[in-house]
Amino acid sequence: MKAYLLDAAVARYVSDHTTAPDALLAALERETAEVAGEDATMQISFDQGRLLTMITQLMAPRVAVEVGTFTGYSSVCIARGLSGGTLHCFDVSEEWTSVARRYWHEAGLDDRVTLTIGPAADTLAAFGEQVDLAFLDADKHNYPVYYELLMDRLRPGGLILVDNTLRRGWVADPAHEEPETVRMRQFNDLVMEDPRVTVVTLPVADGMMLIRKN
Ligand SMILES: C[S@@+](CC[C@H](N)C(=O)[O-])C[C@H]1O[C@@H](n2cnc3c(N)ncnc32)[C@H](O)[C@@H]1O
Incomplete structure (x- = not known):
């Protein structure tokens, strides 16, 4: 389990006390490790997946949006939590999302998921529907752009979930001045203000930020 912010014993305990992934998600995790190598770390962790499903069940969105689909783990988790709505996925990669498409099909989710390929700044700008729930997990330097585009479309009471906002905890340590950490700190502050x-x-x-539009 990806638990950068916990010591090993607590991470094991959290893992042991979170409902395990089913066979389909376990297979997707294995296949992603095989085809993506080091890039497989881009996939969300299984506890985060469980959380996404639960939040989706609680929110019951009509329109959910995911920016950053990769091989499909988070999208399967969100789509499984839907009760009648649609998940609209945005990604630039035909290659990675071809794996996602296969798993949507295997999971019986074809009728609940759409995919638009292209830079999300453009495809989101062209997206005309009001959004109830969004998951943001793509190129981090564009988070401020995606945030504004999503806020324009989010209904009051809607939720934006943003991944990797703690960057292994480095955002809290001023000694970490690498550009990605500085940008994430700036994004987190922008949201807080x-x-x-x-x-x-x-x-x-x-680290995952939950942002509710008042
Ligand atoms: C961290 S991965 C997403 C992981 C995914 N949420 C999961 O759980 O497996 C980031 C994804 O963002 C996509 N991406 C990168 N730049 C993008 C852009 N400008 N527009 C849309 N998607 C982009 C990449 O192709 C990659 O699939």
């Missing part, structure tokens, strides 16, 4: 939202930062996996 936005009077339109209420924010919770969870130390799950690599």
Whole structure:
């Protein structure tokens, strides 16, 4: 389990007390490790997946959006939590999302998921529907752009979930000045200063920010 912010014993305990992935998600995790090598770390962790399903069940969105689909783990978790709505996925990679498409099909989710290929700044800008729930997990330097595009489309009471906001905890350590960490710190501060939202930062996996539009 990806638990950068917990010591090993606590991470094991959390893992042991979170419902394990089913066979389909376990197979997707294995296949991603085989085809993506080091890039497989881009996949969300299974506890985060369980959380995404649960939040989706609680929110019951009509329109959910995912920016950054990769091989499909998070999209399967979100789509499985839907009760009648649609998940709209955005990614630039035909290659990675071809794996996702296969798993959507195997999971019986074809009728609940759409995929648009292209830079998300463009495809999101062209997206005309009001959004109830969004999961943001793509190129981090564009998070401020995606955030504004999503806020324009989010209904009051809607939720944006943002992954990797703690960057292994480095955002909290001023000694970490690498550009990616500085940019994430700036993004986190930008959200915190936005009077339109209420924010919770969870130390799950690599850090996930829950942003509710007031
Ligand atoms: C961290 S991975 C997403 C992991 C995925 N949520 C999961 O659980 O498996 C990031 C994804 O963002 C996509 N991406 C990168 N730049 C993008 C852009 N400009 N527009 C849309 N997607 C982009 C990549 O192709 C990659 O699949």
